[in-house]
Amino acid sequence: MEQLFNYADFLLEYRGVRKEAASRALHFFLRDHSLDVVCIAEPMVDSVSFPACFFNRLGFMVEIIHNSRRDKVPNFWVVGKNSFARLVMVHSSEQMTSVSMQWNGQQVLVSVIHASCFRAERRNLWVELGTVAALSLPWVALGDLNATLYSHEKRGPGRFNVGATAEFQAMVDACDQISSPSQGSKFTWTNNKCRGHVVARLDRSFFNAQWLEVFGDCGQQVLHRSISDHAPILFSSTAIPKPRNAPFRFHRFWMEEESFEDLVRDVWSREVRGGPIGRLPYKLRAVRSALKGWARQSFPNLDVALKDATEEVDEVQRTIDQVGMSDDLYSREAEAKTKLLKAMEMHEKLWAEKARCNWAKLGDRNSKFFQLSVKVQRIKNSIRSLKKQVIPNEVNREDSSILEAIPAREEIKKVVWGLDPDSSLGPNGFPGAFFKQCWEIVGDDFCGAVIAFFRGGKLPNGVNNSFVTLFPKVEGAVSLDKFRPIYKQGAFQKGKIISSNIGLASELANLLHTFVRGGGMGIKIDVQKAYDTLSRDFLFAVLKRFGFSGVVGLDS
Known part of the structure; x- marks a missing residue:
């Protein structure tokens, strides 16, 4: 029925x-x-x-x-x-x-x-x-x-x-x-x-x-x-209602607008009181607020804009079919086509960002990439021998001093440049591409916040917030124990995405059906509550045993 x-x-x-x-x-x-x-x-x-x-x-x-x-x-x-x-x-x-x-x-x-x-x-x-x-x-x-x-x-x-x-x-x-x-x-x-x-x-x-x-x-x-x-x-x-508390989302095509950097520079230059770490998130919130109103004026509803541009082209071309070509109609058609191409370009960029189809860039190389990944993982995961050992003291004083050293501006910039510009957005809504594009404007405050953390070893509440996204572990999940929490802070390295692990696991599962000498076996380990059983004191004790200093964070 x-x-x-x-x-x-x-x-x-x-x-x-x-x-x-x-x-x-x-x-x-x-x-x-x-x-x-x-x-x-x-x-x-x-x-x-x-x-x-x-x-x-x-x-x-x-x-x-x-x-x-x-x-x-x-x-x-x-x-x-x-x-x-x-x-x-x-x-x-x-x-x-x-x-x-x-x-x-x-x-x-x-x-x-x-x-x-x-x-x-x-x-x-x-x-x-x-x-x-x-x-x-x-x-x-x-x-x-x-x-x-x-x-x-x-x-x-x-x-x-x-x-x-x-x-x-x-x-x-x-x-x-x-x-x-x-x-x-x-x-x-x-x-x-x-x-x-x-x-x-x-x-x-x-x-x-x-x-x-x-x-x-x-x-x-x-x-x-x-x-x-x-x-x-x-x-x-049923239509899904739009959440009232939808987080801010920065779109990369905003940076192509001429007035974008002027707006960011104007907002960022305003005087803000407080320490370096507190100033950075405050200014980011101010820029976010300014960009919301600016984007509504500069980029109206892209779906409506595309529809209107398409109808305008159709109308001009119907008029040409009825009365013939003239200088005025020729100009109107050229202008309408340019407007349509621009609307199509903006519409495509918007949905490309929403879809986040990173694998599309690899095209037909997906299969070869997965095969190579499986072979490499097999080599890395092969257990040839095991021996009983204690936790070694791997970090000497020289290594520890290097780890605790205050990073230079160029080192911080190099890390920012290594971020994936299209990575998942954190709570502040800004991707790595924003900081690279506006580095001359935001670079001093950004580096100041990082250096202040290395010197003080503490972050104010809210600075390191992250989104918790629930991914279903089974189809039709309805209870919390059937979901896997993923913490999104938008700090993934370029070229590395969470879905690569999912794809690799799928390929490994398919390979289990391949006939090989000795057969194949897959082991699923459920670590859904591993984060509930880890002791913070135990982690700090292990890190100290490895040789890390207790100066920053470990004694708190």
Whole structure:
């Protein structure tokens, strides 16, 4: 069964809706959920012989949209809420039914799927989905696909069908579909057997980029199974409200504006009382406040600017087609094209920063890079021998004096120049590129703050704040123990990103399936609470044992 709930869909399979247990379960479900569109898969009865008052009493339309099958009853029913827009069938077959509806003046498509158990027949379904995708409308497809995308989506006896999965994945790629983030149970189907028990993820939902533009957010929830061997899939789409306390974000293309450095210089030159370490964050906050208002005036909504520039070009060119070219129209077209190119450039830079596609720079070299990384890591991680040893005194007095020496301005500048200009932003919102661009303005205060820390060994509260970002360790994480905290301070070195570890781990996991002499083995170590069990005093004692001085920080 399926639902469009606020911006949502739901799939639930009842084998024989005429059965008393199935009818009762369906009634309770519709009563307990605020649904807009309902689809029942495999009702096993003709819609004409089913009492229309069943849906009408629950606030749904009397008219039931269904597909047609040769010498068989329909296996799809689609029913809309009375208050909802009228549904129009645009495609129907034995494995899929697609309906069109109006949502806030925008036509959207919903495809309900019940794929065949036979791989050869599913190929026809993949072709049908490609036909619907070609309509280029906001589109969501969901239901029982009777195929898995990955090997870990099936557990129990039976071989994993690589060929069927490859065809499924090819269809998803060809249709530019995006798999919905899922919460709840990992598996959606079971064979309900004690011996030879099999579970798999056969029911799922996909949406395209146009759907995301209309609704803003998408996700599905796997509900508990009741009388069916399939679990209900609740697909929801809702606009994500913008947080009121969204942090400041600096955009690199701001630095290309002529008035940028003049603004920073004017704000930075204002007199500020306090020590060197306190002055730096105060001035950064002042610059941040000034840049917010300046950016709103200098860079309006880039999406609107791109749309307006495109319409202006279209309007000028339509006029040229109607009345012919003239000197005035020639100038207007050239000016409109220049404006459009500028808007496209700014729009592209903005989304490039948001996407942070660092790997795109490597292009096809990704595979070679990962292979080389794996080989290097294998060499580094090879354990050839182990010996019992105590903590050595590695740091002598000469090394300690070098570590504690006050850094020179050139040394501090060299470190700043080594920061990745596109690294994750810290709480102050300024990337490494800002400090490099405005070094002549901010350099003295920056170096003064660093030198003051080395001399005093203390940082005021708030200077070293960081963001804590929670990354889910499993799909559909809802509890805190299923998230991994990552502290973002925007101080990563150039060329090094957190995702490199994730990519490397993925490649290592894939290599475990490669046939090698002696076999392969992977060990997962859970260190989720390592930060809770470390003693600060113990760390300081170990550092002292290595030979570090206790002058700065270690005795505090």
